[in-house]
Amino acid sequence: MRILFATTPGIGHTFPTVPLAWALRLAGHEVLFASGGDGLAVRNAGLHVEDVCPGKTVVSMVQETFAAHPELAAQYAEVDHSSFESTQRFYAVLMNRQVEMIDRYVEVAEEWRPDAVVFSSLGIGGLLAAGKLGVPAFEHGYGFVHTGRFTRQLREWNAECFERHGAELPEVLHTIDVAPPSVSGDAHADWSLRYLPYNGGGVVPEWLHTPARRPRIAVTLGTTAPGFGGLGPLDRVIELAGGIDAEFVLALGDIDTSSLPALPENVRLAGWVPLGLLLQKSDGLIHHGGSGTTLAALEAGVPQILMPDEGERAESARRVAERGAGLDVRHDEISAEHIGTLLNDGGLKKAAADVREEIHGLPLPAEVAARLVATVQG
Numbered sequence: 009m010r011i012l013f014a015t016t017p018g019i020g021h022t023f024p025t026v027p028l029a030w031a032l033r034l035a036g037h038e039v040l041f042a043s044g045g046d047g048l049a050v051r052n053a054g055l056h057v058e059d060v061c062p063g064k065t066v067v068s069m070v071q072e073t074f075a076a077h078p079e080l081a082a083q084y085a086e087v088d089h090s091s092f093e094s095t096q097r098f099y100a101v102l103m104n105r106q107v108e109m110i111d112r113y114v115e116v117a118e119e120w121r122p123d124a125v126v127f128s129s130l131g132i133g134g135l136l137a138a139g140k141l142g143v144p145a146f147e148h149g150y151g152f153v154h155t156g157r158f159t160r161q162l163r164e165w166n167a168e169c170f171e172r173h174g175a176e177l178p179e180v181l182h183t184i185d186v187a188p189p190s191v192s193g194d195a196h197a198d199w200s201l202r203y204l205p206y207n208g209g210g211v212v213p214e215w216l217h218t219p220a221r222r223p224r225i226a227v228t229l230g231t232t233a234p235g236f237g238g239l240g241p242l243d244r245v246i247e248l249a250g251g252i253d254a255e256f257v258l259a260l261g262d263i264d265t266s267s268l269p270a271l272p273e274n275v276r277l278a279g280w281v282p283l284g285l286l287l288q289k290s291d292g293l294i295h296h297g298g299s300g301t302t303l304a305a306l307e308a309g310v311p312q313i314l315m316p317d318e319g320e321r322a323e324s325a326r327r328v329a330e331r332g333a334g335l336d337v338r339h340d341e342i343s344a345e346h347i348g349t350l351l352n353d354g355g356l357k358k359a360a361a362d363v364r365e366e367i368h369g370l371p372l373p374a375e376v377a378a379r380l381v382a383t384v385q386g
Contacts, residue, residue: 151299
């Protein structure tokens with residue numbers, strides 16, 4: 009069987025699908041990815057990928073869309089950015105206005121002729137391709153954006169794409185959620201899937217072998233957030249770090265960090281470190297609220313401080329805070345007291361450990377892969 013994974017061109021939407029993709033490969037099926045931008049890094053997982061938007065990234069395409077549709081930018085400026093309910097339509101439309109990219113998803117599917125399509129939440133490329141080819145489609149969640157809740161509205165919000173291709177929604181359409189039910193709340197997905205963090209490969213840095221002499225706090229802004237808002241959200245954390253008896257590890261990847269203020273002696277600029285590996289040896293995490301980062305911390309059982317800027321990230325922060333596994337704090341309001349709570353609050357640690365146990369009890373990728381295949385075969 010051939011399964012096409014059509015993911016939004018970003019790491020945060022593509023990496024969560026890798027465990028299911030490999031479960032299908034290990035069961036003997038062919039897998040091809042259609043993605044772009046940072047999502048092309050899925051090739052490092054030993055998987056083949058077609059580039060649907062050469063030379064572009066999520067950041068550049070969103071900027072292009074706003075420039076081409078100033079009315080959309082004006083509408084976006086007026087919504088309540090603290091609520092995903094207010095911004096979800098923009099998430100669903102911004103990337104889908106890239107006509108050449110959307111058409112390329114369909115071209116890849118028509119060339120490769122998959123038996124089913126797995127697509128990332130709120131992206132219509134794979135959904136449209138499955139509808140046009142008349143094959144089953146499976147929406148693969150990546151966080152806390154209510155996997156499955158808005159799937160059928162994508163047809164309405166992006167009607168011109170479907171009409172241009174003469175396509176409708178697939179007759180067989182299922183949703184797969186990687187968020188633990190106790191955190192995701194009012195879930196709409198058909199199937200649950202255990203979240204297994206895939207952060208890319210990497211050489212273990214020597215310093216990570218050295219036992220920490222004091223608590224270790226990982227700090228990251230993910231892969232997309234710095235492209236929109238820069239590194240400013242870390243200024244307050246760095247300012248506080250010098251007065252706190254802990255080691256802070258800034259895992260910021262390969263981006264330009266010259267805008268950061270002077271670092272205290274207990275702050276390590278680590279560059280690229282596989283997040284799952286770092287969390288195994290950390291006592292807490294401070295981050296932007298990205299879905300993949302949030303789920304990685306929950307899977308590791310590590311308490312977290314989420315500093316979201318808007319929409320989807322605010323949704324992650326709210327749900328984790330309501331579950332008691334982390335704190336929802338604005339980046340300019342974070343205090344030494346918040347960091348002390350992160351390290352010392354027994355309730356946070358207990359909730360984080362409970363969610364980890366919950367995640368580990370969800371169906372493994374091999375189980376979901378077998379269910380997917382059985383569904384396609386009818």
